[in-house]
Amino acid sequence: MAENQRILVCAGTGCASSGALPIIDILKEEIKRQGLEETVSVVGTGCQGFCEKGPTLVIEPQHILYTRVTKEDVEEIVSQELIKGERVERLLLIDQTTQKPVSLMSDINFFSKQHRIVLHNCGVIDPQKITDYTERDGYKGIQKALKEMSPEEVMEEVKKSGLRGRGGAGFPTGLKWGFCRQTPSDKKYIICNADEGDPGAFMDRSVLEGDPHSVIEGMLIGAYAIGADEGYVYCRAEYPLAIKHLEIAIKQAEEAGYLGDNILGSSFNFRLNVFAGAGAFVCGEETALMASIEGKRGMPRVRPPFPAVSGLWGKPTNINNVETWSNIPHILRNGAEWYTQFGTEKSKGTKIFALTGKVNNTGLVEVPMGTTLREIIFDIGDGIQGGKKFKAVQIGGPSGGCLPEDMLDLAVDYDTLTQAGAMVGSGGLVIMDETTCMVDIARYFLNFSKKESCGKCTPCREGTTRMYEILDRITKGEGKEEDLDTLENLAYTIKETSLCGLGQFAPSPILATLKYFRHEYEAHIHDHKCPAHNCTALLSYTIDTEKCKMCSLCAKNCPANCISGDKKTNTPYVIDEDKCIKCGTCMDKCKFGAISRA
Amino acid sequence: MCTACEELVDPKQIQLEEIINKHKHQNGPLIPVLQGAQEVYGYLPAHVLKHISKALRIPLARIYGVVTFYAQFRLTPVGRNLINICLGTACHVRGGAKIVETLEKELKISDGGTTEDRRFTLEVVACIGACGLAPVISINNEVHGRLVPESIAGILAKYE
Numbered sequence: 001m002a003e004n005q006r007i008l009v010c011a012g013t014g015c016a017s018s019g020a021l022p023i024i025d026i027l028k029e030e031i032k033r034q035g036l037e038e039t040v041s042v043v044g045t046g047c048q049g050f051c052e053k054g055p056t057l058v059i060e061p062q063h064i065l066y067t068r069v070t071k072e073d074v075e076e077i078v079s080q081e082l083i084k085g086e087r088v089e090r091l092l093l094i095d096q097t098t099q100k101p102v103s104l105m106s107d108i109n110f111f112s113k114q115h116r117i118v119l120h121n122c123g124v125i126d127p128q129k130i131t132d133y134t135e136r137d138g139y140k141g142i143q144k145a146l147k148e149m150s151p152e153e154v155m156e157e158v159k160k161s162g163l164r165g166r167g168g169a170g171f172p173t174g175l176k177w178g179f180c181r182q183t184p185s186d187k188k189y190i191i192c193n194a195d196e197g198d199p200g201a202f203m204d205r206s207v208l209e210g211d212p213h214s215v216i217e218g219m220l221i222g223a224y225a226i227g228a229d230e231g232y233v234y235c236r237a238e239y240p241l242a243i244k245h246l247e248i249a250i251k252q253a254e255e256a257g258y259l260g261d262n263i264l265g266s267s268f269n270f271r272l273n274v275f276a277g278a279g280a281f282v283c284g285e286e287t288a289l290m291a292s293i294e295g296k297r298g299m300p301r302v303r304p305p306f307p308a309v310s311g312l313w314g315k316p317t318n319i320n321n322v323e324t325w326s327n328i329p330h331i332l333r334n335g336a337e338w339y340t341q342f343g344t345e346k347s348k349g350t351k352i353f354a355l356t357g358k359v360n361n362t363g364l365v366e367v368p369m370g371t372t373l374r375e376i377i378f379d380i381g382d383g384i385q386g387g388k389k390f391k392a393v394q395i396g397g398p399s400g401g402c403l404p405e406d407m408l409d410l411a412v413d414y415d416t417l418t419q420a421g422a423m424v425g426s427g428g429l430v431i432m433d434e435t436t437c438m439v440d441i442a443r444y445f446l447n448f449s450k451k452e453s454c455g456k457c458t459p460c461r462e463g464t465t466r467m468y469e470i471l472d473r474i475t476k477g478e479g480k481e482e483d484l485d486t487l488e489n490l491a492y493t494i495k496e497t498s499l500c501g502l503g504q505f506a507p508s509p510i511l512a513t514l515k516y517f518r519h520e521y522e523a524h525i526h527d528h529k530c531p532a533h534n535c536t537a538l539l540s541y542t543i544d545t546e547k548c549k550m551c552s553l554c555a556k557n558c559p560a561n562c563i564s565g566d567k568k569t570n571t572p573y574v575i576d577e578d579k580c581i582k583c584g585t586c587m588d589k590c591k592f593g594a595i596s597r598a
Numbered sequence: 599m600c601t602a603c604e605e606l607v608d609p610k611q612i613q614l615e616e617i618i619n620k621h622k623h624q625n626g627p628l629i630p631v632l633q634g635a636q637e638v639y640g641y642l643p644a645h646v647l648k649h650i651s652k653a654l655r656i657p658l659a660r661i662y663g664v665v666t667f668y669a670q671f672r673l674t675p676v677g678r679n680l681i682n683i684c685l686g687t688a689c690h691v692r693g694g695a696k697i698v699e700t701l702e703k704e705l706k707i708s709d710g711g712t713t714e715d716r717r718f719t720l721e722v723v724a725c726i727g728a729c730g731l732a733p734v735i736s737i738n739n740e741v742h743g744r745l746v747p748e749s750i751a752g753i754l755a756k757y758e
């Protein structure tokens with residue numbers, strides 16, 4: 001292979017924890033050993049998105065994808081793929097329909113059905129090199145803004161693009177910028193909200209890890225339009241790699257003259273700081289986030305005044321989330337008109353979703369707004385693990401809701417999801433199958449909201465705890481007739497009266513599951529049964545004497561010593577229900593499938 | 599005088615001074631200073647908080663309020679190895695609870711506890727963002743994914 005090749009090894013958090021980092025070094029050594037260092041280069045990239053099959057690597061320019069690569073595979077990849085130009089078949093992805101290996105990314109649904117705007121550089125460039133970013137048109141957006149456009153024109157362009165906030169609420173970005181721009185002040189701030197606390201969402205982390213310069217450029221353009229000269233990126237401390245890459249990127253941008261005074265020879269000045277959060281979900285809320293930067297307890301306050309009028313240290317402040325900022329350079333580079341071709345009438349552009357749970361292809365996917373849930377879960381995600389049956393998809397984290405199978409053809413955008421009782425939120429999609437109990441899921445989210453409630457306002461502090469207690473009781477089989485009414489009453493009251501988004505949306509998981517899966521609640525309360533066989537307290541195990549071979553394996557392994565029987569005297573094995581702790585060990589150990597759960 | 603000199607000999611104390619001096623003059627120095635101090639000491643001992651209070655001229659009560667608000671800060675020392683068990687949504691639906699159970703049984707401690715030999719501290723966290731590999735745990739920031747209860751013992755053995 002005389003042609004120059006690049007090997008892109010995913011070094012995002014997912015693949016790194018599957019062992020990607022040593023692969024990069026070994027690959028470099030092996031390439032040198034086999035004398036290919038002149039024509040082949042190795043790049044450690046940010047997240048390529050296909051976490052399920054990690055560590056992944058891509059051979060360019062052909063776009064050949066190798067999955068679940070280990071360091072033992074490196075030599076074979078070099079001698080077979082790079083030297084002979086032949087595929088290493090056992091490391092290729094197996095197409096689930098044809099059961100044949102596929103090598104080209106364009107033949108793999110997971111990639112071919114996506115449309116990557118924000119993730120355009122993620123997994124392709126070395127995030128620690130500014131030149132990798134500029135070679136792919138990086139910083140052209142800010143150059144265009146500073147050289148050809150007034151701040152008003154930049155703002156108009158963003159308004160025309162129809163971009164809406166990707167943090168969850170979907171407020172029009174251009175309009176938000178306008179409020180802050182209009183407030184007269186000697187000092188203004190802009191903030192990037194990277195406090196991605198929603199369990200089940202990791203797109204912001206991947207963008208920061210894989211393409212930090214796009215966030216910096218987006219913020220530069222925003223600062224120019226709004227008239228701010230200082231910015232903060234508020235990033236979760238749980239994301240050390242994202243913070244590291246961002247700090248490297250900021251330093252490089254300063255050296256290249258994109259940050260600092262008189263940027264690109266203009267009179268525009270801008271400084272960017274990184275602030276590591278200290279672990280509080282509520283800090284995703286704007287006013288709590290600013291309190292946290294100021295060094296206080298991160299508690300939200302009453303709005304108005306809105307941050308656009310009085311924000312960080314009392315100055316006008318504009319806050320957008322990572323994905324929103326990262327869209328901006330593309331809008332400036334290609335124009336608002338180009339951007340509006342993607343998406344639906346009221347939700348323009350693309351959205352990144354973190355596809356997780358009981359789905360075959362977990363990972364990060366970017367699709368145009370308006371793509372249906374079915375396409376995301378079954379085409380890109382390749383359906384449910386283990387051939388099980390789809391039950392629900394949870395969208396939008398603790399503030400969102402669960403949607404059932406008959407909603408799968410819903411086109412995902414801000415308005416349709418809100419109408420259906422869920423929300424786009426940050427974009428976490430957790431797929432659930434028939435073994436997931438919906439009451440338990442509601443209980444799980446309320447436990448989360450209860451723990452993360454900052455305690456400032458009563459409806460949220462007390463309400464989430466009371467709702468959790470009721471749900472906990474129901475999953476233990478101690479539910480009462482009136483519980484569902486009480487839950488609904490509480491939910492609406494808390495929704496109406498809480499101070500900030502955390503409390504206002506905390507009841508959503510309950511309301512959505514009650515709307516679509518009420519029968520599961522009723523089965524728990526009336527029949528003392530968990531239809532998904534998930535709630536331990538409601539299970540019962542029995543031994544089928546027909547199938548039992550009296551091998552005594554169950555009795556030997558039972559931690560509660562509640563199984564008795566004897567082969568010699570032909571006494572059948574039985575489980576003492578009173579002593580049984582319902583751990584399921586007996587069922588796992590039985591080789592004859594004689595133990596069943598109900 | 600002499601005690602002051604002795605204190606300054608402590609390398610941790612010197613590092614703390616450096617952290618304080620680095621952030622003292624910026625807006626909102628408290629949280630970065632606390633994070634730095636915790637990095638140095640492993641937790642936030644009372645004497646360190648008192649020192650920060652004096653150096654930054656922030657009342658100790660306010661500092662205590664901040665320290666107890668955020669999940670990251672701890673007032674008691676941790677074990678040599680910190681295990682974070684993820685119970686985010688993805689880990690929850692893929693059997694994270696079983697992993698918690700196994701770890702608790704194996705180490706004979708519960709959430710927030712430290713083993714008697716100080717080898718491990720166990721903490722349940724909401725999401726470490728490695729959902730693609732659920733269920734996951736991280737030990738000293740090293741992520742272990744696609745876990746089943748049987749894999750726990752082998753992983754623990756790697757940490758002294």
